[in-house]
Amino acid sequence: MSIKSVMSALVIPRAIWHNASAFLSLGVLLLLWEGLAHYINIDGFPLASEALLQVPVILREREALISIGASLWRMFLGGALALMIAVPVGLTMGRNQRTAQALSPVLTLIYPIPKAALMPIIMLWFGIGDLSKVLVIFVGVSLPLIYHSYHGAQSVDEKLLWSAMAMGMKPVERLFRVVLPSALPEVLLGCRVGLAMALIVMIASEMIARQSGAGELLFNALDMALYTDVYAIIIILAGIGFLLDWVFERIRSRLVHWAEIRQDAVVPRGRA
Amino acid sequence: MANSIILIENLTKCFVTTDGRRHLAIDAVNVAVAEGEFVSILGPSGCGKSTLLYMVGGFVTPSSGQILVQGKLVTGPGPDRGPVFQEFALFPWKTVIENVMYGPVQQGMSRRDAREHAERLLDLVQLKKFADFYPKELSGGMRQRVAIARTLAYQPAILLMDEPFGALDAHTRTVLQNELLNIWERDRKTVLFVTHGVDEAVFLSDRVVVMTRAPGRVKAVIDIDLPRPRRRVDLLMNRQYQEYVIKLERLIEDVHLEETGP
Numbered sequence: 001m002s003i004k005s006v007m008s009a010l011v012i013p014r015a016i017w018h019n020a021s022a023f024l025s026l027g028v029l030l031l032l033w034e035g036l037a038h039y040i041n042i043d044g045f046p047l048a049s050e051a052l053l054q055v056p057v058i059l060r061e062r063e064a065l066i067s068i069g070a071s072l073w074r075m076f077l078g079g080a081l082a083l084m085i086a087v088p089v090g091l092t093m094g095r096n097q098r099t100a101q102a103l104s105p106v107l108t109l110i111y112p113i114p115k116a117a118l119m120p121i122i123m124l125w126f127g128i129g130d131l132s133k134v135l136v137i138f139v140g141v142s143l144p145l146i147y148h149s150y151h152g153a154q155s156v157d158e159k160l161l162w163s164a165m166a167m168g169m170k171p172v173e174r175l176f177r178v179v180l181p182s183a184l185p186e187v188l189l190g191c192r193v194g195l196a197m198a199l200i201v202m203i204a205s206e207m208i209a210r211q212s213g214a215g216e217l218l219f220n221a222l223d224m225a226l227y228t229d230v231y232a233i234i235i236i237l238a239g240i241g242f243l244l245d246w247v248f249e250r251i252r253s254r255l256v257h258w259a260e261i262r263q264d265a266v267v268p269r270g271r272a
Numbered sequence: 273m274a275n276s277i278i279l280i281e282n283l284t285k286c287f288v289t290t291d292g293r294r295h296l297a298i299d300a301v302n303v304a305v306a307e308g309e310f311v312s313i314l315g316p317s318g319c320g321k322s323t324l325l326y327m328v329g330g331f332v333t334p335s336s337g338q339i340l341v342q343g344k345l346v347t348g349p350g351p352d353r354g355p356v357f358q359e360f361a362l363f364p365w366k367t368v369i370e371n372v373m374y375g376p377v378q379q380g381m382s383r384r385d386a387r388e389h390a391e392r393l394l395d396l397v398q399l400k401k402f403a404d405f406y407p408k409e410l411s412g413g414m415r416q417r418v419a420i421a422r423t424l425a426y427q428p429a430i431l432l433m434d435e436p437f438g439a440l441d442a443h444t445r446t447v448l449q450n451e452l453l454n455i456w457e458r459d460r461k462t463v464l465f466v467t468h469g470v471d472e473a474v475f476l477s478d479r480v481v482v483m484t485r486a487p488g489r490v491k492a493v494i495d496i497d498l499p500r501p502r503r504r505v506d507l508l509m510n511r512q513y514q515e516y517v518i519k520l521e522r523l524i525e526d527v528h529l530e531e532t533g534p
Contacts, residue, residue, distance in 0.1 A: 159361035162329070162331045162349065162357075163363075165330075178363070258364055258406045
């Protein structure tokens with residue numbers, strides 16, 4: 001066998017290598033956890049293998065599934081509400097200086113506040129039920145969405161808008177048919193940040209106002225000193241986050257594939 | 273001119289810069305364009321010739337003076353004036369044919385009719401095969417062809433072309449100049465064409481308006497009395513053509529040498 005053929009056999013396709021390296025780093029992490037837990041050997045730090053084995057046990061409990069479902073449902077509602085309100089607001093700010101000047105100070109003030117810290121106020125007004133949690137998720141998701149929509153709308157090519165105006169397109173229509181698609185790559189970036197934010201705020205809100213949900217599941221396990229369960233629930237939450245991000249990334253690349261086409265993908269022959 | 277389709281009267285545009293200074297871009301410009309006429313606005317970069325075109329388009333508001341298009345005061349953009357920009361300004365999220373269909377659909381044509389109409393126009397600019405491509409997949413010359421087709425699609429009475437071939441290489445520019453003239457010969461729409469290329473202006477136009485450096489004023493108006501249909505290769509040896517080019521080159525040279533006014 002020649003050296004060349006051995007070499008080419010050793011070259012692993014990039015896609016496989018990419019996935020393999022992800023699994024590898026995850027594996028190393030779990031091994032470190034396992035070893036460290038063995039070494040430290042306290043109740044609050046169960047073995048990785050124990051926590052992993054507890055995952056299917058929890059997922060088989062009806063109660064747990066209902067809780068997780070309730071959390072995701074609130075997250076979905078808060079996120080949908082944010083999409084419907086924050087995106088148009090951000091886009092309008094990007095195209096209309098007066099709106100931007102009016103809203104910017106308010107947003108700058110709210111931005112650094114941990115959204116969970118708003119929970120007590122929202123609870124005072126709207127009670128400790130679903131509505132408060134949906135609202136606090138809505139606020140958490142809205143800020144990155146407004147921010148990215150605003151920046152996306154600001155950088156829309158003016159000539160695109162002029163072209164649409166010459167065709168007789170009216171302002172509100174332009175916002176949704178020219179500004180929104182133009183800014184879409186940036187808006188979707190905001191959505192991704194918003195998704196992570198939604199997960200964080202979702203758990204935090206359930207920590208403050210206990211009610212059926214994934215966060216409640218987590219803190220109940222903690223209260224009852226079921227440490228293996230605590231770790232298992234965290235693994236489940238990480239899995240949900242990963243899955244949502246993966247699904248989102250699929251949708252995103254479908255929506256903005258036009259922005260990512262490389263010119264060398266096509267070879268125009270003969271014609272200028 | 274009594275039957276001018278575009279009448280620019282005493283037009284002035286003054287910008288206020290971010291540090292509060294006033295910048296006079298266009299100063300008391302008068303231009304009249306007859307229906308079916310191909311008029312170029314020639315001037316050095318920064319002379320405000322694009323601003324002038326944007327004001328005719330209704331995209332920029334004049335500081336004083338007025339523009340009448342078909343006898344009506346221009347107060348904003350409208351489908352009677354179709355812009356073609358140097359940067360193409362195609363909708364990148366739409367395919368080539370969807371870009372061309374956009375205007376007609378906006379104007380209430382059914383999608384089916386608009387598609388047929390767009391196909392004819394793409395045929396005209398020789399891009400039928402690229403109907404389902406995205407703008408990013410095309411070369412600069414092809415993109416500008418799509419942009420021209422997109423503007424022609426909603427049948428504006430006037431084409432407003434803002435250095436449309438400025439971003440293209442020399443060869444592509446020549447090819448597109450020829451194509452533009454071929455298209456123009458078919459229905460002789462009124463064209464207002466902004467350029468800084470002397471030979472381009474002479475080759476294409478019935479009349480060339482030469483502008484001074486900022487603040488932009490009309491320096492001279494030269495009638496280009498060359499037979500049509502024109503072909504570039506024929507003109508290169510044409511004595512008259514050469515004289516026009518030399519005359520305009522001299523005017524542009526003067527403009528460059530002149531000190532800007534006090």
